[in-house]
Amino acid sequence: MNGADALCETLLAHGIDTCFANPGTSEMHFVSALDRQPRMRCVLGLFEGVVTGAADGYARMADKPAATLLHLGSGLGNGLANLHNARRANTPMVNIVGDHATDHLQYDAPLTSDIAAIAGAVSHWVRSTAGPDQVSHDARDAIAAAWSPPGQIATLILPADAAWGETNRVVAPATRASRAAPDEAAVRAVAEAIRSGKKTTLLLGDVALRGKALQTAGRIAKATGVRLLAQQANKRLERGRGRVPLDRVQYRVADAIAQFADTEVLALVGAQSPVAFFAYPDMPSTPIGAHTEVLQLAGGEADLCQALQQLAGELRIPRDVVPDVAPVWSDGLPRGDLTVDKLAVAVAALLPEHAIIVDEGITAGRAIYSATQSAAPHDYLQLTGGAIGSGLPMATGAGLACPDRKVVSVQADGSGMYTLQALWTQAREKLDVVTIILANRRYAILHGELKNVGANKAGANASLMLDLDRPELDWCAFAKGAGVEAARATTAEELCDLLTAACAKRGPFLIEAML
């Protein structure tokens, strides 16, 4: 057995059995080891942004890390943006980055670069393994780090000689760290604030947005009148008919300030205190005013469900209180010209039961989120770090993690272009993903931002940089290139027909919605 074999064994022993990969020469021994391990599912992405984004989507839905296999600093660099997004989501992920053999580094060969520096910018944990006998041990540490609640990005640098060198050392698997018990004083402090009658908002993040934790938060809200809110960007939300509905913190700073205007106490439940995405002249960096006291009910490492249950206990909420839940969708199907709002209604109305929505609709995100509040029960994944190009890969990973669930990937065209190679992986793996491209042919959000920063209307040079027309992108052709069936919708009726048909059958399909 060599170091690469020991790595495969260690990953599999921890239940990590999916490897998103784009290997190069320095990873050939690992590729060869994977060949000897048919239990490992290897999924090729034709660009590393697909690899890392798919690993993010997979882990969000599988609740366990995938491995990625990346080629040196440049392969890692290509995957950097979606690692950034995954880091912001606290997604568990184990990256294996090949490096030159240790003795070869001194020669500064063409592909040599400072891998640790690049990895450090997007990882919670980075280590370069010292040799074949250390590989299994270091892999175990990487997996343990990735699995530390709420989840971390662990990057293990694997020099080629550590992969090809002989070893017989495979360590016993680590036990997964459990979530920390809630801080009882913190729970009492929030309970006290609520009992005192202060206007309180519970800001939910991470697993507080799912299952019994969310249900408990809903009971607290029903009994006490506190407001529930989700973070602006979240790893995963469980939503739809019959579930506790949550508004999100708004993207626009002015809107978010208005949301918190009457909040006297903000209690964080696995969430970060809200921050403006960008700074603007004469705008504050956070929507939370000086009149608001910020408390932490429980941090991301804690058992959020237990924290909410303890809060409910402190507040003596009767067992028979049931939360308000989202009603059954009652609107009809949209008709006529296609708009973002009608597209959102179509998705909400036609969404299959227990689907997964992947939202990188950017400017359309607000409408999609709002309309799908009462759609069939679903999970909702979104862009967490602001680095565009996450949607198509994330849908790919989600589809792999949940082969029995339909994925509906709502994708802006500008950001979709960043990682359109993901469509090929969807075709190869026959994933059950419907992609809806919002073809407005512009970076619509940037037209808004150009105004937000006090700049004028786009002139010739700004239009050149913010508009995607001349020539117009043809997404049906891109899909064909990648082996994915596709069709164009120019009216609301066409969109509904195509979405209905795509949801009725299995396999990838792309709808280019002409807005």
Place this chain on the structure above:
Amino acid sequence: MNGADALCETLLAHGIDTCFANPGTSEMHFVSALDRQPRMRCVLGLFEGVVTGAADGYARMADKPAATLLHLGSGLGNGLANLHNARRANTPMVNIVGDHATDHLQYDAPLTSDIAAIAGAVSHWVRSTAGPDQVSHDARDAIAAAWSPPGQIATLILPADAAWGETNRVVAPATRASRAAPDEAAVRAVAEAIRSGKKTTLLLGDVALRGKALQTAGRIAKATGVRLLAQQANKRLERGRGRVPLDRVQYRVADAIAQFADTEVLALVGAQSPVAFFAYPDMPSTPIGAHTEVLQLAGGEADLCQALQQLAGELRIPRDVVPDVAPVWSDGLPRGDLTVDKLAVAVAALLPEHAIIVDEGITAGRAIYSATQSAAPHDYLQLTGGAIGSGLPMATGAGLACPDRKVVSVQADGSGMYTLQALWTQAREKLDVVTIILANRRYAILHGELKNVGANKAGANASLMLDLDRPELDWCAFAKGAGVEAARATTAEELCDLLTAACAKRGPFLIEAML
């Protein structure tokens, strides 16, 4: 005027009038400033790998830097691989990377990351500007750094408040640093080695591969019998009929070792001493044996033409010595089944005068390089850092720099997929680029490398990671998606017909060569 205006003014005052861009919110004031500067040509790439690769190709052909405009750490990350390649080529480049406003950084907003760390991995020079009054001064320093011979990657981080803040400071432009005078002792040492009868190889890099420098090297070779050789990977070569022909250092280590087996003295002329691209078990990291003395005639910062002329003077080479040059192409057009060798012959035979070849053919590169030795005079640009995905963007930048020359972009399909978004920029800018996709539907080089590292023939998992079939990529469809006309060649005759037609008219065209 604000800091962004001062930056535009400073770039333009240095003759930097082309900006490859993919901006975001934090760069909106710079976008607005560009709107007020119609002299600046703004070129949008739909992914930052296109932006940085195009800036590389532009600078290689224009002999001056372009600016890039990138969005925070994630935009920089997306452009990292082609910055790595440009760094290895010593291409001059000025990157403007937007950052959050200084006061906003403490809030760790979603897009916050360690930009300086990411930039440091691919830049010779990095600075974050302190405020609007420093912008022009720092931009001047960045430009001076970029233009330091032989060329550097300079990255200027521009916080949003430095861009939007008022200033009236615009510094006078820097004068371009000239190349250093050659070290006369070094020249004499090489002359002495040649005169002593030692078998000597002149290894040429950078501008020694062009014009009078190359001609002088050819005269020295003709008169003394020294061998000339180009580096394995080069920024730009002037080649073809009537020019001094150069072999390159071979990619395969065993081949390179054979090339240098009888070299007693290796003299570097703006070149690096050869290093194996990758390490392999039981293979040395460099093809240069202990029997070979390595001398440096002149480093990359020196005037290489002057150094070669001084060497010719030391060697008392008569003025009437003329170098051997590549003969006129005499082979006919290929016929029958399409192979890499026939494709190479077709390119050589049909290449327009003074075309620019951009070679990212990977496994086909050797055949292309060899066949085009006697093609019409042309410039030859290639992948320098091994980070695949450079070809389509580089062709885009070369086409922008030289609107009156045909660009022939020979592109492997696997690496082409990394940055296929470049086709859209070619369509938008109506660039005179013919792309030939080598559609072998596999990472052919990795099948070879799998054997090189002593691993077995690809099994199921390895095939999944090294083959691009199932489904097959359709490059004509991708081209249609991006607005570029395309056609497929399945025989040598079809390829010749399509290439002839594409070379006879202006504008982008893609040929999918089915190998």
